[in-house]
Amino acid sequence: MDFGQFISYIASGTVYTVGVTLVALPSGLLIGTILALLYVYGGKAAARVMNLYSTVFRGIPPLVLLFILYFAVTKGINLSAFWAGSLSLGIVSSAYQMEIVRGALLSVSGDQLMAARAIGLSRLQAIRYVVLPQAVRLAIPPWSNEAAIVIKDSSLVYALGVPEILRRAQLIGASSQRYLLAYLSAAVIYFLLVFGTTRLLAMLEKKLTIPSNP
Amino acid sequence: MPEPILTIKNLTKKYGENVIFQNLDLTVNEGDTIVIIGPSGTGKSTLLRCINLLTRPDDGQIWLDNKEITARGTDEDKVRQHIGMVFQNFLLFNHLTALGNVKLGLDKVKKMSDKEATEKAMHELARVGLADRADHYPGQLSGGQQQRVGIARALAMDPRIMLFDEPTSALDPELIGEVLEVMRQLALEGMTMLVVTHEMGFAREVADRIVFMEKGYIVEQGSPNEMFNHPKFPRTREFLWKITELYGKKEKEAD
Amino acid sequence: MLTWLGYFERFGKNFLHGAGVTLELTAIGLAIGFVLGLLLALARCFGPKWLQQVAGAYIAVFRGTPLLVQLFIIYYGLPEIGIAFSQNMAAYLALGLNSAAYQAEYLRGSINAIGAAQMQAGRSIGLSKWQTIRYVILPQALRLALPSWSNEPISLLKTTAVVFLIAVQDLMAEGKRAATATFDFVGVYLAVALVYLVMVFALDALLKFLERKTKIPGMDIETSR
Numbered sequence: 112m113d114f115g116q117f118i119s120y121i122a123s124g125t126v127y128t129v130g131v132t133l134v135a136l137p138s139g140l141l142i143g144t145i146l147a148l149l150y151v152y153g154g155k156a157a158a159r160v161m162n163l164y165s166t167v168f169r170g171i172p173p174l175v176l177l178f179i180l181y182f183a184v185t186k187g188i189n190l191s192a193f194w195a196g197s198l199s200l201g202i203v204s205s206a207y208q209m210e211i212v213r214g215a216l217l218s219v220s221g222d223q224l225m226a227a228r229a230i231g232l233s234r235l236q237a238i239r240y241v242v243l244p245q246a247v248r249l250a251i252p253p254w255s256n257e258a259a260i261v262i263k264d265s266s267l268v269y270a271l272g273v274p275e276i277l278r279r280a281q282l283i284g285a286s287s288q289r290y291l292l293a294y295l296s297a298a299v300i301y302f303l304l305v306f307g308t309t310r311l312l313a314m315l316e317k318k319l320t321i322p323s324n325p
Numbered sequence: 326m327p328e329p330i331l332t333i334k335n336l337t338k339k340y341g342e343n344v345i346f347q348n349l350d351l352t353v354n355e356g357d358t359i360v361i362i363g364p365s366g367t368g369k370s371t372l373l374r375c376i377n378l379l380t381r382p383d384d385g386q387i388w389l390d391n392k393e394i395t396a397r398g399t400d401e402d403k404v405r406q407h408i409g410m411v412f413q414n415f416l417l418f419n420h421l422t423a424l425g426n427v428k429l430g431l432d433k434v435k436k437m438s439d440k441e442a443t444e445k446a447m448h449e450l451a452r453v454g455l456a457d458r459a460d461h462y463p464g465q466l467s468g469g470q471q472q473r474v475g476i477a478r479a480l481a482m483d484p485r486i487m488l489f490d491e492p493t494s495a496l497d498p499e500l501i502g503e504v505l506e507v508m509r510q511l512a513l514e515g516m517t518m519l520v521v522t523h524e525m526g527f528a529r530e531v532a533d534r535i536v537f538m539e540k541g542y543i544v545e546q547g548s549p550n551e552m553f554n555h556p557k558f559p560r561t562r563e564f565l566w567k568i569t570e571l572y573g574k575k576e577k578e579a580d
Numbered sequence: 581m582l583t584w585l586g587y588f589e590r591f592g593k594n595f596l597h598g599a600g601v602t603l604e605l606t607a608i609g610l611a612i613g614f615v616l617g618l619l620l621a622l623a624r625c626f627g628p629k630w631l632q633q634v635a636g637a638y639i640a641v642f643r644g645t646p647l648l649v650q651l652f653i654i655y656y657g658l659p660e661i662g663i664a665f666s667q668n669m670a671a672y673l674a675l676g677l678n679s680a681a682y683q684a685e686y687l688r689g690s691i692n693a694i695g696a697a698q699m700q701a702g703r704s705i706g707l708s709k710w711q712t713i714r715y716v717i718l719p720q721a722l723r724l725a726l727p728s729w730s731n732e733p734i735s736l737l738k739t740t741a742v743v744f745l746i747a748v749q750d751l752m753a754e755g756k757r758a759a760t761a762t763f764d765f766v767g768v769y770l771a772v773a774l775v776y777l778v779m780v781f782a783l784d785a786l787l788k789f790l791e792r793k794t795k796i797p798g799m800d801i802e803t804s805r
């Protein structure tokens with residue numbers, strides 16, 4: 112086997128790595144955002160429940176949570192390792208993303224909500240049109256960090272047998288007995304994915320910056 | 326016979342044990358400019374927030390155009406549309422341009438078409454002299470300009486009454502004048518206004534009535550002439566003298 | 581529903597042993613990471629240009645790739661060029677090298693916050709550059725870094741869970757063994773999760789205690805910036 116084939120075999124795992132990330136990150140964002148809204152605007156009882164969710168889920172290693180969720184999910188329904196793994200990682204990430212969104216919501220001052228209500232916007236409209244657009248901007252830097260973590264954590268589904276980058280590196284490493292090259296190649300691909308994503312989000316952040324005079 | 330737009334009866338507001346005001350009465354007639362003065366912590370801001378239903382009074386009633394807005398089942402969002410509010414620290418929506426700030430209510434609350442909303446918003450910005458700043462973000466505007474956008478944002482909803490909560494007290498002295506000028510113009514046009522301010526020049530010249538509040542009570546109210554020249558209570562004279570002294574200096578500096 | 585709590589009776593000893601290994605991994609990884617992280621932070625802040633770049637690249641690479649890949653390179657890859665480690669050694673090394681990148685960033689943040697002003701103050705009384713770093717900047721920077729740095733031990737503790745994939749006998753390995761014995765994967769891993777939670781909470785409490793103990797009144801990132 113020549114070097115080109117070697118690399119392209121590993122690189123073809125990128126589809127799965129990116130796939131897992133593209134399922135986990137948005138599903139985590141969706142769940143996290145809903146939970147954060149409940150946390151901040153849902154009253155005391157909801158806040159207590161959300162706090163518990165956050166503390167417990169963020170206190171357990173992602174790999175352990177992944178195993179629990181994966182085995183629990185696949186016991187109930189027939190899901191492929193890819194989908195079960197991705198959704199489980201999404202739930203893991205939701206606890207972290209909830210904290211990111213919550214922090215951003217809280218740092219948009221309560222006065223903004225009041226000003227919005229004062230012109231007759233409903234509570235929901237005020238959150239939707241005044242608080243969220245500002246919170247999104249504040250959330251981009253920490254969210255970019257979380258995106259990088261999810262890309263890296265997608266390597267955990269290796270343990271479930273999903274043929275992503277790391278699994279393919281292992282397979283071809285074993286067949287060619289060139290583990291070092293295989294894993295270094297995998298590292299390079301992961302690095303490019305993480306680097307590219309954070310760069311992209313930094314550009315987005317810059318683009319969304321609200322103009323102001325110094 | 327002038328029509329009352331706003332009538333407040335027996336209004337009581339507490340924060341926990343802390344009684345802010347009790348059994349407060351106040352009437353505002355159509356076209357009047359009422360200036361409320363009083364020491365810090367007296368409950369002036371709380372009163373304005375009660376009128377706008379941004380906080381719920383514990384007891385008493387408020388009528389707007391002969392409709393009780395404190396009644397159960399009132400659509401609060403509807404009420405707020407008809408009451409404009411201008412805040413001490415402007416509270417513009419930071420992520421929207423001046424135009425966007427004025428348009429938001431027209432768009433989402435009044436459900437105007439984009440074209441209509443833009444036209445109306447531009448008209449309001451022109452009214453406060455900021456048509457040429459329409460595409461500036463709050464961070465790109467001076468404090469005085471921000472407050473004028475705040476006024477335009479409230480005006481755009483065609484309110485029956487405008488509430489001003491110390492609209493110039495966060496401004497540098499040289500920027501106060503432009504905001505007061507806009508308010509003076511509004512009063513001339515016949516807008517009904519309830520203004521908390523310590524700008525005594527403005528009060529003397531524009532107010533139909535000055536209300537002196539202290540510790541949750543209305544101590545005295547009357548025309549500027551009565552209040553400045555023949556106050557019934559020594560406390561009123563004392564307070565007016567003090568703030569004229571204090572703020573008068575600031576006004577001079579600004580000249 | 582809660583039958584899995586019964587696993588503590590059956591596997592309690594094994595879990596305890598595994599948890600011990602997990603804590604050991606955390607402690608050693610943290611120590612390696614601290615020493616190396618401090619060197620990296622100093623290199624980034626005070627080194628010559630080329631050294632700053634090397635340190636920067638190190639940090640970017642180790643933060644930009646999964647720990648699992650780093651672990652596999654060390655354990656499976658390096659023997660090909662004659663550098664072989666035992667499972668535990670490979671795990672210590674991977675955790676330490678990885679943690680160093682994160683710890684370097686925490687330390688760099690606080691060194692920057694202490695800033696050029698303190699360097700000037702030190703030099704102005706005749707201290708050399710390295711003396712100033714040693715006696716003026718570091719003592720302040722280390723205390724200042726503590727609140728943000730204290731994320732790292734907990735984060736690292738959770739990260740150690742992957743090293744059972746190269747057959748280190750930590751808590752996860754014990755969990756896997758128990759799971760295969762009972763065929764109740766969900767239940768066993770729930771029990772394992774609970775053990776991790778207890779360790780994380782205990783560590784968190786310990787770190788909060790340390791933070792309170794070492795607090796210098798009036799000194800935190802906000803006020804010194």
Ligand SMILES: Nc1ncnc2c1ncn2[C@@H]1O[C@H](COP(=O)(O)OP(=O)(O)OP(=O)(O)O)[C@@H](O)[C@H]1O
Nearest residue numbers: 340343345363364365366367368369370371372491
């Ligand atoms: N949300 C709140 N919760 C509890 N107490 C409050 C709240 N808002 C205001 N207060 C209290 O109510 C009292 C009146 O406050 P308010 O802001 O209405 O006074 P003010 O007359 O506007 O004073 P200032 O001139 O300082 O603006 C103060 O003692 C204040 O501490």
Ligand SMILES: [Mg+2]
Nearest residue numbers: 369370371490
């Ligand atoms: Mg006030």
